[in-house]
Amino acid sequence: xxxxxxxxxxxxxxxxxxxxxxxxxxxxxxxxxxxxxxxxxxxxxxxxxxxxxxxxxxxxxxxxxxxxxxxxxxxxxxxxxxxxxxxxxxxxxxxxxxxxxxxxxxxxxxxxxxxxxxxxxxxxxxxxxxxxxxxxxxxxxxxx
Amino acid sequence: xxxxxxxxxxxxxxxxxxxxxxxxxxxxxxxxxxxxxxxxxxxxxxxxxxxxxxxxxxxxxxxxxxxxxxxxxxxxxxxxxxxxxxxxxxxxxxxxxxxxxxxxxxxxxxxxxxxxxxxxxxxxxxxxxxxxxxxxxxxxxxxx
DNA sequence: ATAAGTGCAAATTGTTTGCAATTTT
DNA sequence: AAAATTGCAAACAATTTGCACTTAT
Numbered sequence: 001x002x003x004x005x006x007x008x009x010x011x012x013x014x015x016x017x018x019x020x021x022x023x024x025x026x027x028x029x030x031x032x033x034x035x036x037x038x039x040x041x042x043x044x045x046x047x048x049x050x051x052x053x054x055x056x057x058x059x060x061x062x063x064x065x066x067x068x069x070x071x072x073x074x075x076x077x078x079x080x081x082x083x084x085x086x087x088x089x090x091x092x093x094x095x096x097x098x099x100x101x102x103x104x105x106x107x108x109x110x111x112x113x114x115x116x117x118x119x120x121x122x123x124x125x126x127x128x129x130x131x132x133x134x135x136x137x138x139x140x141x142x143x144x
Numbered sequence: 145x146x147x148x149x150x151x152x153x154x155x156x157x158x159x160x161x162x163x164x165x166x167x168x169x170x171x172x173x174x175x176x177x178x179x180x181x182x183x184x185x186x187x188x189x190x191x192x193x194x195x196x197x198x199x200x201x202x203x204x205x206x207x208x209x210x211x212x213x214x215x216x217x218x219x220x221x222x223x224x225x226x227x228x229x230x231x232x233x234x235x236x237x238x239x240x241x242x243x244x245x246x247x248x249x250x251x252x253x254x255x256x257x258x259x260x261x262x263x264x265x266x267x268x269x270x271x272x273x274x275x276x277x278x279x280x281x282x283x284x285x286x287x288x
Numbered sequence: 289a290t291a292a293g294t295g296c297a298a299a300t301t302g303t304t305t306g307c308a309a310t311t312t313t
Numbered sequence: 314a315a316a317a318t319t320g321c322a323a324a325c326a327a328t329t330t331g332c333a334c335t336t337a338t
Binding site: 072073074091093094100102104106107110111114115116117118119120121122123124125126127128129130131132133134135137138139140141 | 216217235237238244246248250251254255258259260261262263264265266267268269270271272273274275276277278279281282283284285
Binding site: 194202 | 291292293294295296297302303
């Protein structure tokens, strides 16, 4: 049994074609931070038979199951990302749309200190940085 | 001429009743982080004549003009907050719902460094910390 | 007077839901 | 065969837009 199937099984979800296809779609590196609509379009483009509603439903189930993480970027729509055990934050280039993942121990630590100062134990947080390419060339180093 | 009127003038916006009313609404301390719909409802409740579309339009203009800041909390809808010259982030207590504003120079600096490393000049960012009261008493010091 | 702003209703956009038909177990 | 899942269309919620009318300058 493949990894995908195991992940679905473990989440109590039946192993269906749409779910497998969506899971595969999310595994493509360039498809990180993809919207439901885009998952749908790409699947249609590659000839799959699937409904938009199914994509939304499956993505929600995946979110509930912890298989994906939902992000609320600016622009109204949600984007999804395959959940990974290592926490990271996001830096979004407003020029090319590229999403760069990063994590910074100093920031993480400060966050906990600030919360503690207010008698709060952090359960989670979201940090998004938005900016423009310094030279308009969008050479972010690890950009595609 | 009042402060409000000046703010509008400076933004190149005509001083109209709806705009003044909305601005006043945003100045009420308890109305920080309010949604367009709620601004509308409160104005209607207090007997003003205004359309929901106008509220949305004005809030967008205020956002463009830097008079308010738009936040994308989880749940789909945007909430607005009167922009203050002093930037701050948000710490949300999941037990009592209290929103604590804070700002941390160390975090701010790190953010810029990280962006710079990726050839990006930060235009803005959003940082939300979510946590639970350490003792369940929700005495956050500056809590109301 | 003229350009900007408003209200209303209709249009969009992103997402969810009811239900009959179809799969997975 | 039973229970879960799907596709489609209709339903929704948040927000935007076209347009005739009104208001600030």
